[in-house]
């Protein structure tokens with residue numbers, strides 16, 4: 548039997564309704580995560596973990612506002628509200644998430660000069676978080692991905708997982724999107740399926 552990991556992407560307060568970068572209905576994903584966790588050989592949670600001076604924050608670009616696009620270290624960067632600052636309540640996992648069921652936490656986005664949507668690499672693919680090696684060291688060949696947000700961190704985590712050689716399935720019922728532009732989340736799902744991610748239907 549091949550081993551399978553569940554990757555829970557950024558189930559943090561700032562992405563939940565009322566949070567700094569709120570995703571509509573984002574908290575509906577927590578119940579899905581809790582229900583699925585016991586079924587896996589390895590449960591990995593990613594945690595967006597920014598310093599307060601992170602350059603993805605619009606507040607650190609006096610001339611720009613949230614949602615605007617800038618160049619950061621040679622990469623396109625959407626500017627976000629200040630979110631998931633290291634050690635703050637907004638960066639903590641949702642209080643209803645069963646954290647006892649999580650085996651490993653991978654923190655990302657700590658380098659102020661580059662964002663990190665994927666749980667595997669920063670957006671410039673310059674530095675690994677160690678997620679691949681961690682999963683491989685546990686004999687994982689398949690990963691199931693869910694969480695927030697469909698159109699950013701879930702998408703880039705799932706695509707990097709494919710590139711890293713894992714079989715990848717997307718638990719759509721456990722994802723919600725930012726939808727800066729209407730339809731972004733659906734387009735992200737289409738992009739993932741097009742790239743070779745398979746959809747996994749779960750009983751909610």
Ligand code: VGL
Pocket residue numbers: 557562595627664695696697698699700701
């Ligand atoms: C995310 C924008 C900025 C995400 C993180 O978790 O999808 N999106 N930081």
Ligand code: ZN
Pocket residue numbers: 595597603630631656
């Ligand atoms: Zn972030």
